[in-house]
Amino acid sequence: MNVGLIGAGAIANFLLKEINLSQKDTISVKSVYVRNKEKYEALESEFGVKLYTDLHAFLDSEIDIVVEAANVEAVKTLIPECIKKKDVVLISVGALVDNALLLEVEQLAEKHNHFIHLPSGAIGGLDLLQNAHALGTVTSVSITTRKPAHSLIDEPLTEEKIIFEGKAADAIIQFPKNINVSIVLSLASLGIHHTTVRMIADPHIEKNIHQVEMKGEFGDATFTIKNNPLPSNPKTSYLAAMSILGTLKRLESKIKIG
Known part of the structure; x- marks a missing residue:
C-alpha cells in the first residue's frame, strides 16, 4: 500500500520513520502534501518521499490512500477533495463535529466508493x-479525561479540579483542542448530544488519563x-500516533480482528 501524507509535523514524522525507515511491511509513504515545500524539503532525501504543494498533483501521485x-483546518479544506479520489485516514477527528462537513464527506465517500x-x-x-x-x-x-493542570488551565492548583462536566457537544465549545x-x-x-464528558x-499527574465507561443491554465496561x-x-x-500505524496495518492484513 502506497500512502500519501498530509502534514509534516510530529505524527507525520513518526509515520515516516516507522514505515519508510523500518521497511518491515508492504506499506510505504510515497508522497507528502505540505504548505511550504522549502521548509520541509529535507524529508525528500531523508525518507525517500516526494513533496507536493498542489493537492491535485498529490492525489494523482503514486498513492493508494x-x-x-x-489539523482540523486541513480536514475541512482538503479532505472533501481527497475523498473523491482516495480512501482517507483521519486523525483530526474533531473536525467532524461540524455536522455539515460530516454529511458532506459521508456523501462523497458513498458517491465515489471510498x-x-x-x-x-x-x-x-x-x-x-x-x-x-x-x-x-x-x-x-x-x-x-484527567490531564496535568497546566495543560488545561492557567490557574495554579494544589488539588485536582473538575473544569467541565456535561455533554460532548458543549465540551467542543469550551475545549476545542481537547475533543x-x-x-x-x-x-x-x-x-x-448523548455522550457525557x-x-x-x-496538578499531581504528568500523563493524560482517559477513563471510558459504557453501559447497555450487553452489560457494562470500563x-x-x-x-x-x-x-x-x-x-x-504516543498512542494517537500509533493508532494510525495500526489502522494502516489492519487494512493490509488478510485477517481482520474485531
Whole structure:
C-alpha cells in the first residue's frame, strides 16, 4: 500500500520513520502534501518521499490512500477533495463535529466508493462499543479525561479540579483542542448530544488519563488508558500516533480482528 501524507509535523514524522525507515511491511509513504515545500524539503532525501504543494498533483501521485496527520483546518479544506479520489485516514477527528462537513464527506465517500477510516487515537474500546451498540442498545457512554493542570488551565492548583462536566457537544465549545477522544467515542455510539464528558485538571499527574465507561443491554465496561507522550513531541499522545500505524496495518492484513 502506497500512502500519501498530509502534514509534516510530529505524527507525520513518526509515520515516516516507522514505515519508510523500518521497511518491515508492504506499506510505504510515497508522497507528502505540505504548505511550504522549502521548509520541509529535507524529508525528500531523508525518507525517500516526494513533496507536493498542489493537492491535485498529490492525489494523482503514486498513492493508494491519504493519511491526514495535520489539523482540523486541513480536514475541512482538503479532505472533501481527497475523498473523491482516495480512501482517507483521519486523525483530526474533531473536525467532524461540524455536522455539515460530516454529511458532506459521508456523501462523497458513498458517491465515489471510498472509505473514511477514523483511528481510535488516544483511547481504546471502540470495537467493543460498536459491537455492543449493533442493536442500538447501549444506554450510556462517558469519558473522564484527567490531564496535568497546566495543560488545561492557567490557574495554579494544589488539588485536582473538575473544569467541565456535561455533554460532548458543549465540551467542543469550551475545549476545542481537547475533543478528539470524545468525538471519536461519540461517532462510535450515541452522538455528541448523548455522550457525557468530564474533564479534570490534576496538578499531581504528568500523563493524560482517559477513563471510558459504557453501559447497555450487553452489560457494562470500563477502560482506563494512561498515555505516554510521543517522544518527539510531549503535546502529542504516543498512542494517537500509533493508532494510525495500526489502522494502516489492519487494512493490509488478510485477517481482520474485531
